[in-house]
Amino acid sequence: MGELLLEGAIFKKRRLKKFILIGVDVTLILFAYLFALVFRYNMAGTAIFDTLGLMGKFKWQIMLAIVIFLSCQWLMKQYRSIWTLAGIEDFTLGTLSFVGGTVINLMISLMLAVRIPLIVSLLAGILAMVLCNGVRIQWRLIRRLIVAREKEMPGSLDRVLIYGAGMGGSLVANQYRRYPYYGKKVIGFIDDNQEKVGSVIGTIPVLGTSEDLEMIINAYQVDEVIVAIANIDESTLKGVSLTLKQLEIPLKMMPGLLELIDGKFNIGMIRDVQVEDLLARDSIKLDHHGISDYLENKVVLVTGGGGSIGSELCRQIAKFKPKQLIILDIYENNAYDLQNELLRKYKTIKLVTLIASVRDRQRLTEIYQTYRPDVVFHAAAHKHVPLMEVSPAEAIKNNVVGTLNCAELASEYKTKRFVLISTDKAVNPTNVMGATKRLCEMIIQAINVQSETEFVAVRFGNVLGSNGSVVPLFKQQIAKGGPVTLTHQEITRYFMTIPEAAQLVLQAGGFAHGGEIFVLDMGKPVKIYDLAKNLIRLSGYEPEVDIKIEITGLRPGEKLYEELLMDEEGLQQTRHQKIFIGQPGEFDLEQIKSQIRELVEVATTKSIPELKAKLKEVVPTYEEPSHHQLDKGKVTLPAEESHDANQILSHVAQGIHHQVG
Helix, strand or coil, rough: HHHHHHHHHHHHHHHHHHHHHHHHHHHHHHHHHHHHHHHHHHCCCCCCCHHHHHHHHHHHHHHHHHHHHHHHHHCCCCCCCCCCCHHHHHHHHHHHHHHHHHHHHHHHHHCCCCCCHHHHHHHHHHHHHHHHHHHHHHHHHHHHHHHHHHHHHCCCEEEEEEEEHHHHHHHHHHHHCCHHHHHHEEEECCCCCHCCCCCCCEEEEEEEEEEHHHHHHHHHCCCEEECCCCCCCCCHHHHHHHCCCCCCCCCCCCCHHHHHCCCCCCHCCCEECHHHHCCCCCCCCCCHHHHHHHHHCCCEEHHHHHHHHHHHHHHHHHHCCCEEEEECCCCHHHHHHHHHHHHHHHCCCCCCEEEECCCCCCHHHHHHHHHHCCCCEEECCCCCHHHHHHHHHHHHHEEEEEHHHHHHHHHHHCCCCEEEEEEEEHHCCCCCHHHHHHHHHHHHHHHHHHHHCCEECCCEEEEEECCCCCHEEEHHHHCCCEEEEEEECCECCCCHHHHHHHHHHHHHCCCCEEECCEEEEECCCCHHHHHHHHHHHCCCCCCCCEEEEEEECCCCCCCCCCCCCCCCCCCCCCCCCEEEEECCCCCHHHHHHHHHHHHHHHHHCHHHHHHHHHHHHHHHCCCCCCCHHHHHCCCCCHHHCCCCCCHHHHCCCCCCCCCCC
């Protein structure tokens, strides 16, 4: 709120500054014409007093000249500020405005019978240019002296070191120079480009590289470091973070490259470094045209739209200007919050938020009949493995029956494309949740054969920052002093961030022809034990010294490592390097529906072991791990799939400026 009030006060002052500057320009232009007249006629022997009288004789031409000069200044945007951040471009534009004004005035003088001498117009234009530009430069110098004196007051300002002597770093330094009330003094830059070391950005020196960080901090008594590199390498950021943790110096970051390009950057956007910023992967390159082709001006329904993946899908879809976006969720709070967020960000979006369960066939029928969605993203599901092991009937009803309801209605109401959000746990599943998601994939592939709708599934691993994700859990445990708990020292998982997953889902939907299971490239598997140790270190503690790591044992249905493809599925490359296609399976829809009815009957009337046995009949690849498997201890992964502690973080997430968790 304080930031908004501050920006409001700044805005109110700008109008007054414009009027003052226009008044100064008028005065200086009048003086320029007076001096030019005195120079011209006094040189010819005319008395100065008589020369002053000529101002009255030529007053209308002088007034016209003033209007022309002011108009040129306005067109060159010389009244937007008083050049507190002026550079060569501003000086050039100011010069061009007076050159243009002088040329126009000379042309007008040539058309008049009684005119100001051409030498007077030319000299007045040159003098006005020097005086008006000079006032702006002088104001800038005076302001700098005032700010510099404030900075010299002991203890009055925090001493800031900026990492990155490029465009981003220059923006941060200029903002702090422009607004001294933020209480920051930029004492220097560091940059890993050796050619910049020793140079000066404005008046601020580039003191060294990241290798000199500790020495510079101690020598210059740095209070804070700001990273101003939009695409900084995650290993470099990690090293800087660890150094500053040891020195107890806060580290902050400026926003991403898009904000800089759009000119939306302000100091208030600088934020603390999040743990997820240090878990970066290369940014995703998307075929925006291909995605826009099937989303723009279409009615798009997202089931589970208030959840982790569903909500991010909605955010991404909104960028492609759908005709209507429908958020469907059983949990009203998340859906309500997302609705408000999207309406604030996209003023013209046509948004509908519906509270409904995918289990309720009649309610879904009403929704499909009313809105006739062109595209459906089906993200509604129960996903927590341990919970579904003790409540398998709920997984059957929500995941399986819910998917069948949504898919059949999509086919009935001629939906163009239906995208199922699946999981790597559907591959050779060892738990109820994974088995139900595999059955969902079977439904999609079976119904695709006989429907005009293009049904596809997108399969990926764990999503960093989603509800129940390991990183937020670890962060909570670290904040409480530990212990950090994990189920097995050798357990590994594939990870990606929520935005990365959502973007690739949209891209995969653009490749759909029907029946495919798209498999997202999750990078290499991450060893959770190494991840825990790194998160502890990045939080400023030492593993097993300050924060203990506790091994609790594998939970029922939990694998040591996940697979992304079933043995019988091959892989085909798509146009996107991170998206592959598994070969479509052949399933009979009526047989699957009959088996689902039997499953629902068993879920309603029989025991959990009987339900799991029936589920295994329907999903032949479902195999519960034996107690021997749960307790067998160390499993060795292929060498090319393992990571050491120094490499692991680079494969966990993408985009250092997406805040997760």
